[in-house]
Amino acid sequence: MKATNTAIKFSVEVVVLPVSDVDRALRFYVNQVGFTLDVDYAPNDLFRVVQLTPPGSGCSIQIGKGTTAAPAGSVQNIYLVVNDVEVARNLLSERGVAVGEIRHKTPIDAWDGSFAPGLDAARKDYASFCEFFDPDGNHWLLQERGYRSS
Missing domain, CATH: 3.10.180.10 (2,3-Dihydroxybiphenyl 1,2-Dioxygenase, domain 1)
Structure with missing residues (x-):
């Protein structure tokens, strides 16, 4: 591996939250907490990713279906x-x-x-x-x- 003098930037940009009901969680985070909906993508019945960002934040959260094996509510x-x-x-x-x-x-x-x-x-x-x-x-x-x- 070649050494470099270039500084590497690491940035946390997404945290995946396990939820049991994507639509309920989406309503909670948008309507009650005030996050912005960035993406709601479902190419099929087995996968859906919803990305939300808190106002002023450089890091978003993702909720969805087929996005994590972690139990709902475990974060x-x-x-x-x-x-x-x-x-x-x-x-x-x-x-x-x-x-x-x-x-x-x-x-x-x-x-x-x-x-x-x-x-x-x-x-x-x-x-x-x-x-x-x-x-x-x-x-x-x-x-x-x-x-x-x-």
Whole structure:
């Protein structure tokens, strides 16, 4: 193999989520979470791929039929980073998504895995979270980053 001085760029662009009902998941992600539908392609009855992208994201999700052997609802801890977790939580709740309460890391500067209720008082990046699940149980975490710059 020839060595090169060219830097290689690696980019995560798609995460496949296993779902039991593609149409139900599609409605959830578009109508309730607010993702954009990019592709809905079904060349036959055995295969369908639906690609959706969160607003402002460089990474999409795919749901479908024949796209993964993973059990529906088995994907856990997908981070959806937002610049204001409180506003994002309220928006999702208004759209009918069951979103958990906001919590923050504690102690923030020497985090040991513990959380306390509510927003981080200083609104530090990566400190405040809340969560939701899609209809199959795939688990999402909203994480705040960039609050001060918004």
